Amino acid sequence: MDVLLWITALSGAAWVYLALAHGGFWRTDTRLAPRGSRTPPAEPPSVAVVVPARDEADIIGAALPTLLAQKYPGSARVILVDDGSSDGTGELARTLGDAPGVRLPLTVTTPGPPPSGWTGKLWAVRHGVELAGDAEFLLLTDADIAHAPDSLARLVAEAADERLDLVSVMARLRVATGWERVIVPAFVYFFGKLFPFRRVNRHKSRTAAAAGGCVLVRRTSLAAAGGIDAIRDAVIDDVSLGTLVKRGGGRIRLVLADPPRRHATEWWPVHVDSVRPYPALADLWRMVSRSAFAQLRHSWLLLVGTVFGLALVYLAAPVALVVGAIAGAWPLALLGLAVWALMTATYVPMVRYYGRPAYEALLLPFAATLYLGMTVDSAIRHARGRGAAWKGRTYPAPESSRDAPGR
Template identity: 60%
Template sequence: MSALAWTAAASLAAWLWLLLAQGFFWRTDIWLPVRRTPASWPSVALVVPARDEAAVLPLSLPSLLKQDYPGEARIFLVDDSSSDGTGELARTLAAQHGGLPLTVTTPGEPPAGWTGKLWAVRHGIAEARTTQQPDYLLLTDADISHEPDSLRELVAAAHGSGFDLVSQMARLRATSVWERLIVPAFVYFFAQLYPFRRIAVDGSRTAAAAGGCVLLRDEAAARAGVPESIRHAVIDDVALARAVKSTGGRIWLGLADKVDSIRPYPRLGDLWRMVSRSAYAQLRHQPLLLLGTVVGLLLVYVVPPAGLVLALVTGDGPAAWAAGLAWLVMTATYVPMLRYYRQPLWLAPLLPATAVLYLLMTVDSAVQHYRGRGAAWKGRTYARPDRTEPAPDQ
């Protein structure tokens, strides 16, 4: 066989392995586990870190205030040094809508070694423990909207299945052209890296959560020492899940049908910044891991369409068959995610183009790191921590 045929065959082998041996990552039927009504509903503190979120709070905060929860629940919104009146707006919305009690607090700028979000979460948890002594903590972002029974369903799932951490990946907005092209692929790639089915398996080393919606047993948080033990983490949701699982906690992650992100990413630049700010941190700031990622993405996502075209031009039958089958498997595994996001299926064959965009975003993330800009978010830049985060375990 030709070199092209061997390369295409390697890509096909990689896709067959991903299809059958990577935890069936492509399936989207991962919903909340068994839910049972507790005899007595536990108390919950809803901790919301918020930095310059005045644009989205009118849509997200009322959904928390209106939670239909039978037990005691309080909201602790932590205004992380906002400059747009986030804290005052939150108080106004609470006065207008009523519902769950709301406490707005401000911790000030984070000290060295802390990311802003985790410093805000620490402050919110401390405030909740002083005020309420909650059984559970719901960590949710300020751009996340919840259906009225979201909290009740999360608690019932954690109680019914004995999980210490239950997290749902909020359905991200996919309305603009660039959101339609990039957002479903973002979740698809995440599931490929952290197969949801493996996360819930006791003894599995795979651990991840989605920071927009994490229900965490307070006892498990204390046992894992979070957020102090992960205070430097840029990818804080994955670090949180690892900390909880490494201390004996049982965790679960799946897709959401009652939790939505309302933050818009209308332009390519908006999505580019979202991905690139943490992509190199995911690779532990290691050049060799970056090189391996680039080579892997090219082999898995670029070789099938490029190899098929080249094989057809040169008349290389074996290469054409291998590349074509690899592209077909890739396309088929992407269809369920497009259906979950209610997107047209003709986007599925375009996944290689989206993968190239993600490759460029990852390389840009490394370039920004070596320029000293690190992971930047809302006016803050985080350099590489002294103690790097562990690589994902598959």
């Protein structure tokens, strides 16, 4: 009991630090400026929207039309890069580009198979960036991301007003199924814990990241930092891109998408939304495990430390509460309850951001246990030679340290 008491006390000390001194990672109010509060540039800069897509025929019909219908006052175009799809993604995209109500012109192109040393997505992005020509800004967005009609205009206004080189929005993921409600808020919460948004947004801080679903970047800043070639083998390409631009001297900003409006009835997304469903635990498991070991820089030592760290921070308090209550060791039980309450309090804002009741924040230890399993599974897959698998491709550990956390 004494050992468990000390372990729980150490967990409590960790949570006091995390709650008070870890960049306010648990807050959910880091957003773009409200609609209408930014002054649009007198001469709107030109923008090329680059969308890498591989076998996305079942998703792209809900996302691409929102890009083609953007209300942008300047010159803008959409470039969809069909990354070797076998399901007719490119043909469907061309059909959508010819549909009524399209505001932005669409180019559909295919780069061919990626060369050795490149991930397929980044090879496709590089091809799209090349076709963008001299566009002043590039919006790099995934094929499953739907945008509100003013999304592009808001992003550009934010970058222009604040003289930013990169603006990235963490898209709102779906929370329609039971497993999505358990895993998705925790996914964004853990991301914010690794890369506290406020630290990312401080120019002098070393912490850097971006959210790959929606990244607006100045073309010249990207080129000056080394271009897409500099991160060509990165599995966690969004963090690598944010790190690349910031270390190149660029000013970056990472924000959360706007939360849903109450009583909203329009079909269009509120801001930047992912339309990809993850109906089963297996779908969410694959989403996380394909890159979890890369986040640890493929280090077995970091894996061991992460497992022990997750167990200490997230599991010690519930275990202390249960064991203490059963054994009648009330000081232990009360300490476990206090630490669990503090942990839960830091998670409530994210749960509420996703429109869920606050009591679901009590599930954080359960979600952390699942993430622990996903991380271990990611390492095992790597050891078996399956690495990061996505859309029929498997990537080994990169030769460089491009997937190192952006710190």
